[in-house]
Amino acid sequence: MSLNGLFDIGKSAIFASQTALNVLSNNIANVNTPGYSRQEAILEVARAVQIRGNSIGRGVGSVEIRRHYDNFIHLQIIGQNQSYGRSYSLDRGLSHIEQIFNEARDLGLGNPLKDYFNAWQDVSNNPEGQPQRTALLQKAKTLVQTARQMESDILGTLKEVNGDIGTIVNNINTITSNIASLNDKIAQLEAGLSTQEASYFRDERDRHLNALAELMDYTWYEDTNGRVAILAGGRSLVSDAKSFSLTTQVDVDGNRNVYLRGEDISSVFHRGQLGGYIAVRSDIEANSLHGLRKLTASIVKETNILHNSGYGLDGSTNNDFFDALQVYTKEYSSGGYISSSTVTSSAALTLDEYSINFVTPANYEVYNRQTGALVTSGAYAAGSPINFDGIEVIVDGAPAANDSFLVSPLTNLITNMNVAVADTQQIAAASSNATLPGDNSKALEIVQLSQSGIGDLGNATFDGYYQGIVTDTGTMSKAALDSLTYDDNLRFELEKKRDAASGVSLDEEAANLIRFQRMYEAGARIIKVTDELMEMVINL
């Protein structure tokens, strides 16, 4: 072994410490970069040489720059982000709705409902009194206005949710196309140099995968070329270097649905913000919106039935107090149409929604959408009436198999709702046709409504049913908030674990800085010493 060999060893020490210093400087520079994985230069003894039976090392080399990364934690973070995204959307939607029904601050229908029936009591105390009658009409109008305001607030929230679904889908598309292009870069880099991962691109892709997890639920795997494939509900979103865009479309109910390659795949999303918004949308529709409409419809129906049978101060009878309930229909059919729909008996209305389904073009079945029960069925004859539960619907034209019609006394109820009585004389406090100004028995019957169980509302009182809506809203909102807190904490714990493996510790880097500085110095000293030795030899 020659003296020259010492130069090489010294040089290798200088080069290796330079590489290490480069890597650790980069770590320090990225100490606050989100998603950055710490890197480390791995040093190894250069291949030893055999000299008279002994092997002597030939210096040091940096064989690899390793990225500290725990794949298992990354998988957990992706899963947790999906849960977090869902909780986030649920909380966001429901906390809105909760404010609409916030009886803790006397917002909502509670007080107008009490005031309305109190006004009827005042009329019953003073059946001939004008001021009491005028007050009743005012209170009834307040009830209508409050219900209308609440419905429009709920619909506004739903609209916002649908808008958010559109934004989220756009974000998803941006992210998937980024992942696809990163896939390509990673595969190209790693194919050239198999020992070196394309760390920066991988970090960036991980960040995208995390962000995507917060938006939607997906499954993914990495192929042998380092490319990830992303699947939503078994359908490919990213494959190799290609990504497929999601699109949205608003359906007849005003709901924005998610499409992939022309297929409605809204039902495959359960987690992530997208899944959360899709779930919260149907929660709000089924509970808050439907509950409010049903309660209001029931007040209209019960008041009207009694009021129709009563007599006003002017002797008039058969007057509706509120505008009568009407049937709203919607067609999911190209060949058939509904030519008329009427309420034949308001007493027989169940305040549920129905769908008329055509199993074959010749046969229809009527289902109650709330209970799922088959109400009636029969052979279809164009233009002949279909009667069920106080509703008469006439379907005309040529409906095809699987066509369906929505029939509902609720959908437009609150929008169309008004106090029908304009003249205080027509308020029916009396139950006899002789003009008896002191007769308050009908008013008393209407007052009794507020204290008796209503069949359509599952034998709950109006107040009781309304309390049910408020409590359900509160419970759902509380559950969403709890799971948001839980998911957030869990996510933080996982991020701590990720940080433990991949985060940059300044103390550690500072210590390493000194370590490699010393190594560099010592390497330089080796060269100096070798140079002196050389000089000595030359001067011999």
Added chain:
Amino acid sequence: MRITSFTIFNQLTRSLHDGLRVMSRLSNMLASGKKINNPSDDVSGMMKSMDYKVSINEIEQYKKNISEADTHLGFADIAMSSVTNVLTRARELALQASTGTQNAQTRAAIAQEVAHLRDQTLTLANSKFRNRYVFSGYKTDTESFGPGPGFNYQGDAGEVKVMIDKNANMAVNIPGDQVFSVGGSTFMESLDNLYNDLITDNQAGIQAAITNLDNALDQVANVRADIGARLNHLDDLKSNLESRDVTLKTFLSETEDTDIAETISEISKTELALQSLRQSGAEMLSQSLLNFLR
């Protein structure tokens, strides 16, 4: 486990956020005076408080209805007390006229006063309260009794009921035919007959009138007893409702009102925690090996 400055920083900001969130919730509770500010703050408490509010609202309305019933029945009672006075005076006059010391002339003089009493009874029977004829049943816009000599009852048997408690009604009127007539003839009729008997000096008729007036006074006493019983019932119910009201309001306050002392001590506790967190955080964040490598 490796702890990096990033972890420490995140932990610190999270803890600060948590503390501030608690502070905001507590000060919100103080500002609104309520510990339930959203249904989700305490769902079961919210449910209870809504229940209490419904009951309290009902009770307030019953109290209103009861005072309405009170004024109606009170008015009827006052009218009946006047009727008692009138009838008593008429009976005195009839007794006076029935004695042998009177002659046709003095009886005719007494008849004038009886005529007056008859008209007064009719006025009382046609009493109006708040522009309603009190003794006409449901026909509150019609005079209860027509003019003489028939004095026919023109009202009906309608009982104006007021709700005084859950599922409990009370009639606040008494139809006039049940008050002002006894044995098939009205008080006014009896007085009119007495008047005629006095004019015609029909002594047997005057004797009969005394019996009639006795019956009438009995009838009035019965009616007043009935009214009195109703008023008593209302009084009892009112104090009952009053105490229910107080109890429910106490429950409501316990359910939804902030315990101020407790909240304030919670606030100072949280404040202390936040302060120590800030101090230790400032110290921890400034610690670094780099400080010592000079």
